[in-house]
Amino acid sequence: MFNIFEIRQERGQIAGDRRMLGSECYTLVWVRFGQCTFDAKGRTFVCGKNELLLIPAGCPAAEIKGAGAIRDFMLIRFSPASPEATGLLPILSLRDPLRWATRMPELLFEKLLHIVGQWSDRSRYYTVMCSALLMELLVTVNREFDEGEKAPSAIQHVERMKQYIEEHYRTRITKLELGACIRVSPNYAASLFRSITGMTISEYVHMIRMRTAQFMLRHSQLSVQDISDYLGYSDPSFFNRTFKRTVGKLPSALIAERTRRE
Incomplete structure (x- = not known):
């Protein structure tokens, strides 16, 4: 498992400065859109849409922010809880930074959103949950890396x-x-x-539906039943279970958030 020191998602314009990341832990970055630039081990890494960057522990790094650019990225800084944990996944044994263009951005985005949500909510045992979710994410990335480029x-x-x-x-x-x-x-x-x-075809379909459901629950006046019907779920209880499993909350929680804002 892992000790996690920082989890953040940044959206919007970049402030013009330089942020040192230190070398005491790993840094994992995934870019949803735009560009992120990092200096590590004497090299500059410019990561674009759907690219991952894993900077190993012991490698001093800095995040370079250029004025005026717009981006959306997620960053996790962590270290294995024990030396043995480093040997569980080959990518954690690499000495040089790894930049990788993922073929499964939707899956990684959903996993990262779940981690960010747990970290932000700070619910009971959230550090344990974040550590478990991070391990699942790294296994997914390592499997893809092992398979190499696809045709x-x-x-x-x-x-x-x-x-x-x-x-x-x-x-x-x-x-x-x-x-x-x-x-x-x-x-x-x-x-x-x-x-x-x-992802399976079914998992991908449900992911697209749940993403639409979240938007509609937050920004429309429709009821949970109406949204369930619109998205093709004939059974509202199945819609609720699928939403809770995917998002980590019941649809009614997002309705309540919408009501408070109003």
């Missing part, structure tokens, strides 16, 4: 399937439809989708 054609197929899902997510989507979308067998489509994104 461009495979990535293009998955991007077309994602586009199809995002256009039809309110209806029932099957591997038969996605196979037809990219002209391959249904089983191959499902297998390819999971190998690239780290």
Whole structure:
């Protein structure tokens, strides 16, 4: 497990300064959009959309902020709770910073949001939960790194399937439809989708629905029942369970937050 020293998400314009990160722990950065620049081990790393940067412990680093740019990124600074924990994952044994363009940004974004939410809420045992979620995230990243680069054609197929899902997510989507979308067998489509994104077709559909649900719960006047129906859930209790499992809160909690703001 891990000791976590800092978790933050930054959005918007960058202030023009330089922030030292120190060398006592690892620094993990994921860029959702825009660019982040770091100096580490005598090199400058410019990370763009969907790129990860893992700076190992013992490597002094600085975050460089340029005036005027807009970005959205998440940063976690941590150290293994014991020396043995470092050997559990190969990426933690690297001596040089690792920059990696992930093929599964949606999955990593959901995992990172969960970690940021736990850290911000500071609920009971939140440090234990954040440590467990961080381990899950690092395992996902290490597996992807082990597999290496995927063929461009495979990535293009998955991007077309994602586009199809995002256009039809309110209806029932099957591997038969996605196979037809990219002209391959249904089983191959499902297998390819999971190998690239780290998610099943069903998990991806629910993720898109839950993201839409959060926006609607915060910014519309619709009830939970109305939103559940709109997103294609015939059973409101199933919608509630799926939302709680994905977001960590019940839909009613977001309705309550909306009411307080009003």
